[in-house]
Amino acid sequence: MSINALLDWISGEHISLVLFFVGLYGLTARRNMLKSILSVGIMQAAAILYFLSADLAEDSVPPVGESVAGQAMADPLPQAMMITDIVIGIGVTAIALTLMIHLYHRYGTTNWQKARDKRHE
Amino acid sequence: MMVPLFILILGPVLAGLALLALPLRWGKVLAPISQIPLAVLAGQAFLAVRRDGPQLQVIGGWPSSVGIALRAELLSLDLVMLNILLFACLLLYNTGKPYVNRTFLFLFLSFQGLLNGIFLSSDLFNIFVLVEVATVVISLLILFKPNSESIYDGSIYLLTNIVAMTFFLFGLGLLYKTTGAVNFDSLKRVIASFEDSERLILPYAFLMTAVSLKAALMPLFSWLPKAHGTPGAPTVVSAVLSGLYVKGGVYLFFRLQDIFEPVLDTRSLFLVLSLMTAVIGFVLAIAQKDIKLILAYHTVSQIGLIMTGLNMDHDYARYGALYHIINHAIFKATLFLTAGLVIERYKTRQIGQIRGVWREMPAVALASLLAILGITGAPLFNGSMSKAWIMVGADQAWLGIALYVINLGTVISFVKYSSMLWGKAPEKAKRPFWGGPGHRLPALVCLFLGTLCLLGGVLSEPMTRLLFGVALPVDWSQYGRKTGVFLLLLIAGTAIYHLGLKHWRYLQQARDLDLSFHDICLTMAAFFAALVIVLKIWY
Numbered sequence: 235m236s237i238n239a240l241l242d243w244i245s246g247e248h249i250s251l252v253l254f255f256v257g258l259y260g261l262t263a264r265r266n267m268l269k270s271i272l273s274v275g276i277m278q279a280a281a282i283l284y285f286l287s288a289d290l291a292e293d294s295v296p297p298v299g300e301s302v303a304g305q306a307m308a309d310p311l312p313q314a315m316m317i318t319d320i321v322i323g324i325g326v327t328a329i330a331l332t333l334m335i336h337l338y339h340r341y342g343t344t345n346w347q348k349a350r351d352k353r354h355e
Numbered sequence: 356m357m358v359p360l361f362i363l364i365l366g367p368v369l370a371g372l373a374l375l376a377l378p379l380r381w382g383k384v385l386a387p388i389s390q391i392p393l394a395v396l397a398g399q400a401f402l403a404v405r406r407d408g409p410q411l412q413v414i415g416g417w418p419s420s421v422g423i424a425l426r427a428e429l430l431s432l433d434l435v436m437l438n439i440l441l442f443a444c445l446l447l448y449n450t451g452k453p454y455v456n457r458t459f460l461f462l463f464l465s466f467q468g469l470l471n472g473i474f475l476s477s478d479l480f481n482i483f484v485l486v487e488v489a490t491v492v493i494s495l496l497i498l499f500k501p502n503s504e505s506i507y508d509g510s511i512y513l514l515t516n517i518v519a520m521t522f523f524l525f526g527l528g529l530l531y532k533t534t535g536a537v538n539f540d541s542l543k544r545v546i547a548s549f550e551d552s553e554r555l556i557l558p559y560a561f562l563m564t565a566v567s568l569k570a571a572l573m574p575l576f577s578w579l580p581k582a583h584g585t586p587g588a589p590t591v592v593s594a595v596l597s598g599l600y601v602k603g604g605v606y607l608f609f610r611l612q613d614i615f616e617p618v619l620d621t622r623s624l625f626l627v628l629s630l631m632t633a634v635i636g637f638v639l640a641i642a643q644k645d646i647k648l649i650l651a652y653h654t655v656s657q658i659g660l661i662m663t664g665l666n667m668d669h670d671y672a673r674y675g676a677l678y679h680i681i682n683h684a685i686f687k688a689t690l691f692l693t694a695g696l697v698i699e700r701y702k703t704r705q706i707g708q709i710r711g712v713w714r715e716m717p718a719v720a721l722a723s724l725l726a727i728l729g730i731t732g733a734p735l736f737n738g739s740m741s742k743a744w745i746m747v748g749a750d751q752a753w754l755g756i757a758l759y760v761i762n763l764g765t766v767i768s769f770v771k772y773s774s775m776l777w778g779k780a781p782e783k784a785k786r787p788f789w790g791g792p793g794h795r796l797p798a799l800v801c802l803f804l805g806t807l808c809l810l811g812g813v814l815s816e817p818m819t820r821l822l823f824g825v826a827l828p829v830d831w832s833q834y835g836r837k838t839g840v841f842l843l844l845l846i847a848g849t850a851i852y853h854l855g856l857k858h859w860r861y862l863q864q865a866r867d868l869d870l871s872f873h874d875i876c877l878t879m880a881a882f883f884a885a886l887v888i889v890l891k892i893w894y
Contacts, residue, residue: 284528326490
């Protein structure tokens with residue numbers, strides 16, 4: 235693949251797909267709970283990137299404030315949805331981290347496997 | 356004049372918020388009372404929909420493709436009314452429990468509002484938001500009496516469900532790009548005339564992976580028993596999770612299939628998966644020793660049965676499955692509530708150590724028995740009706756046999772479960788009918804729900820006409836034969852359990868089958884990949 239073809243291939247949509255599966259890999263391959271939470275964060279970022287970059291026309295302006303004549307506005311719906319998602323993501327991550335701290339206090343580890351062994355004791 | 360639907364969602368949340376400011380004594384009384392106006396509103400909306408057909412309300416006056424649209428139709432209002440009925444019972448049951456505080460009431464009522472929202476939303480993104488918030492609320496509720504097991508279980512629940520919802524969100528993004536819509540009506544319209552079915556495969560696979568996990572379909576169910584049966588979760592939370600919340604996933608599945616069916620018809624695939632879910636669910640249920648876990652695994656089995664009915668190409672089976680959603684909510688809630696009272700009295704969850712519930716707490720045992728008769732499909736009880744309608748859809752012999760096997764599995768699990776009812780009570784002194792002080796109201800609630808199991812069966816014909824607007828005839832002349840079949844299953848089930856299964860060594864191994872977090876994520880990835888590959892081959 236020539237370098238130009240590669241550069242053409244790199245777009246928000248493709249990168250977000252790659253990122254999503256990087257996150258999924260992290261979930262399956264890492265035993266540390268903190269890394270699991272980070273992986274979920276990567277997957278959520280991938281989803282946000284996808285929503286914002288899919289169907290985005292070149293030279294379009296953000297759908298905020300008054301529109302300038304002659305310039306296309308980006309589709310406001312995905313942007314509105316993603317603002318909501320970012321807020322939810324923060325809440326969810328906060329809860330997950332809190333749980334992790336509780337888990338650490340209870341079992342003395344943040345490793346999923348060790349926590350599971352302790353749970354069955 | 357149609358009632359504003361958003362009150363059904365916002366009302367409970369605001370009520371919970373108000374209770375935070377009041378003394379707990381008042382809150383315990385006011386929380387069940389708050390269900391009355393909700394029930395009136397839901398009833399009015401239901402009558403309006405029955406009179407004028409489905410209604411769409413857009414909050415804030417935006418066009419329906421952009422704004423938050425709520426859609427009232429018979430099925431969604433049925434589920435909302437069921438939700439209110441169950442919550443009213445659960446809040447009454449809960450009034451005397453020591454762990455109830457204002458935070459609990461707030462979380463619990465908010466959860467009710469979120470559930471109503473899931474049933475009423477007509478927009479996939481709103482559903483995503485509501486489910487995500489519900490996930491957080493539930494993990495807090497599961498951890499309400501934290502002990503060393505429930506922290507692990509709660510963490511597994513929270514993270515697996517967040518991962519699933521991330522799949523959902525990504526699928527939604529792909530779907531929005533392909534179709535330019537996120538609400539049910541537009542999606543249905545666009546997809547029905549969609550030519551290039553291949554482009555829908557990826558979004559469909561992402562969405563279905565998430566929904567299958569939410570609905571606890573094989574092989575993505577292993578988070579469910581942990582969450583529903585964990586020792587730390589208050590009984591009412593287990594009851595509402597198993598009775599209703601998991602049906603949210605089934606409801607989503609039903610809606611999505613309805614949208615995608617014209618282009619991607621995957622019913623045969625999901626039919627096989629559902630049957631497998633039902634079988635593995637009861638096998639694992641039989642293997643358990645903890646009474647709450649028996650019930651939790653059995654939920655998996657019943658979900659399999661409901662999904663089987665939904666994936667059959669027959670109207671009776673479909674409505675039978677929808678009726679079974681309601682029936683299952685009622686008897687599973689009864690079972691969890693009675694199990695909670697039994698655990699409180701006996702101070703153990705091990706089925707082997709609980710004996711003589713009939714003598715010890717007769718009212719609770721009676722309610723338990725009514726629910727067991729319902730779930731095993733005894734004649735005249737609600738379970739038998741919905742199962743019979745699902746059976747009508749079994750157009751091939753093997754499907755009919757599979758359904759009988761599933762019912763036999765249910766009978767065996769409850770032969771095991773009901774062993775705690777019989778035998779000698781630990782103490783000689785005979786307790787009063789209600790099972791002692793402080794148990795009167797909870798036992799009354801259980802008995803009420805148990806009676807509903809019987810009423811739902813005897814009145815199944817008018818009930819389905821009222822709830823779904825369809826006439827599903829019950830062939831009463833067949834009843835003699837049905838009773839015979841049930842007795843046969845009961846005898847076979849008792850014999851198989853006591854003569855063989857009880858001491859079967861492999862069953863012990865099945866009990867230890869417990870997927871770790873990584874295994875669950877890996878199965879999710881595998882499920883997704885398999886779905887994409889199968890669809891690519893088909894289309």
